Amino acid sequence: MPARLSEDRLGIAAVFSDGTSAEFSVDQSALGAGLAGDLLAALVEMVHPHGELDAAGSVRLYVAAARNMAAALAEVGFTGGAGELTRAQLAQYWLAAPAWAEGCTRRLMRAFGQAGGTQAGGVAELAAGRAYKSRDTHPLKPYGESEWAALTEACAEVVAESYRAHRAALAGATRGADPAVAGWSPDNLRWLLARTGPATLAAVSAQAGLPVSVARARGGYAQASTGLFPHIDVVVGYRLRGCIRVSFRTASMTWSPPASTGPGMRRSCCRM
Secondary structure, eight states, rough: OOOOOOSSSSSEEEEETTTTEEEEEEETTTHHHHHHHHHOOOOOOOOOOOBOOOOOHHHHHHHHHHHHHHHHHTTTOOOOOGGGGOOHHHHHHHHSHHHHHHHHHHHHHHHHHHTTTOOOOTTHHHHSSSOOOOOOOOOOOOHHHHHHHHHHHHHHHHHHHHHHHHHHHHHHHOOOOHHHHHOOOHHHHHHHHHHSSSSOOOHHHHHOOHHHHHHHOOOOOOHHHHHHHHOHHHHHHHHHHHHHHHHHHHHOOOOOOOSSHHHHHHHHHHHO
């Protein structure tokens, strides 16, 4: 289910790939509420399933950045929306803002423009440019070959287990029926979720004709949801596995999994 704005454009609600949901809002009386609303509208397109943000903590950070930017610019007299911001006003804010807020609001301004929002001259180029600030980080020691091998094996195990669970969930969905008629059971939940897509426990229990408290007590929702819609840890496993393979190819390095790995896992590690 795509993220959505509230009617007053000052709140955002989202359902993530693991079936959990979250809602965030900006106080209507807060400074710069109009600008914050434009930024939240841009944020909608950055949240699962349209974008990469797939956890409540990530969305919460972007909402906090939108509040920070709107309040800071309101304090210096800006009362318009995102389309009225000038390059100079943005530069002034980003020079003074903490690194986390600059990074988030740069992405929000880019998303605003990509969604068709009108921007003043030079704003898009500034938002796409290099950040004024970077977080104080220190480079970590590069992985050795044995560490890359262990990471690849771990990713392969996560992916293989998720695929087995997904196939089992799809098979269960074919055996299930509408829980509003056939009752609350794991396969009936899979049947429903396979047709509706990711949904909260409240939404699923409503369609099944049960109070949320009863549905929660009966259980089965989390397992049915994560089997059909892999959570972010599985997505990370897929991506890491792909990046490792591309990196080794680019470096023209020959690599094979540890000797203890069986032939089935050897193929899954080395072939995408």
